[in-house]
Amino acid sequence: MSITTDESDNARIWDTSSSSTRKSFSRFRPSCFRDAYSAVPIVISILALFLVIGTIFGVAVRWNQMQAEIAELKSNQQTQPATSKQVDVPPPPFQPFVSYVRWGRKTCSSSSDLVYSGFGAGSSSGSQNLKGGGVEYLCLPFDPEWNKYDMKNDSYAYSWIYAAEYLSYEELNIFPAKTHGHNMACSVCLAPRSTQIMIPGKRSCPLGWTSEYEGYLMTSYVTTNKMSIVCVDKEPDYIGGTQNVTGGAQLFFVSPFCNEQFGGISHCPPYVNARELTCVVCSK
Template sequence: MVASVYCFLVVVLAGAQAFQPDDGDWRVENRQLQQMMMTFAEEMKTLKMKVEGPSGERGERDVAGNGSGGSSVYIRWGRTTCPGDTDASLIYDGIAGGTHFTHSGGGANYVCLPKDPEWGVFTDGNQGTPYMHGAEYQLAYGNSPFQGGALHDHDVPCAVCHVASRGSKLMIPARLSCPSGWTREYKGYLMTEHYSHYRSEFVCMDEDPETRPAGQGNANGALFYPVQAACGSLPCPNYVQGRELTCVVCTK
């Protein structure tokens, strides 16, 4: 609306400038009218700026012509560091935790707890509300896909990683490679709670997991088991009955 009025005034002003009568009085009045129209046009221009606001700066664009890529955050399960070859930086390394495997309530996901908690208002002692437990590897069934030292009953570390240049993240089960154009952050094996326990979530445990210092012992809590393929509604082939599933975490 403001823009339409402004354009109309400009047209009128141009016509007034083109009309130059011979009579001196009319010339004086015409100049006065022109001055009034120019003043009014400036006021309308100022009003237009107040209503519409100044133009914003153009956002940065990447080399492909797309919008800025943004950033993403992911958890690297089983490790205390972020990958050294993907430009990922460590926000913090912590302790894998979750709901006790025998509890039907509580959270249904694993979390990466910081090692230095900060407390607000609290009441010491157990009040029967949900509890947060640490997590352990459970690899006593002879099917550990991990190479290296024994991991069974060891506490699980985790690392929260930040990628500044890639705004999308994706965990792909049953794959070790990322789609074209994506960056592989890390690869490993799919893990979750035992099928006879209460449900949790599927996470990608790093293929070369670490353990927390002095964290060995059958304290239970939240537990991590390797996930195996089960043929039936899951097609075999290409899946294979009882084979441990891989996973990969990708960013773009």
């Protein structure tokens, strides 16, 4: 028996554009495809979560690396030698100095530096006829330096200067016997302090001051040209080979004159008439 099919029937069977055909084909679509479409949002969420986790992990790793680098730098700084550190050293404090003349000695005290040594000199105080000149004693160095000079030796063009001589007299028993008549030694000293004073009539310095030396007040004779009063060391040096009283710049001990009737000082006692006055040079 043969079966015949009408062409129009075949056309209906294979016509997929009809709604019935689409429905019939939809029944044949696999279910896995339908599940995959519904799982796409979940996959995207999972991928985003992994991305966030990876970023956080990367940041944490870099943070740990930075902490390790900082710790290494600190360790290197602590292990560097002290000489390589930059240290601001303050400037040394200003140190003042003061100079003074030590009359009667070739050297300075142990707390001072010697600038130079020499011999005492001044205008003539032993002659009534020589009224001019200066009134200060000078400490002349042993090695003078000359500039321009004229040696005509005209007395009207000069003011003379003489060596200063001790007139200490052996019988006074204050300076050694050989001192009398010799030229006075002297030295210029530099002390690491800011000021200095000479205190007449004292042997000690005020509290907080340094004693440079002590001695006796000396100046020219009472009836001759006036000269300054200086403090001569109690243990004087003298220039050897100069013992000859020449009437130059002479040095006598200074004593109080207590006769008030003739203008003497009125503080006797404690001052004593004709007693040799002491002195001290102090610095601070």
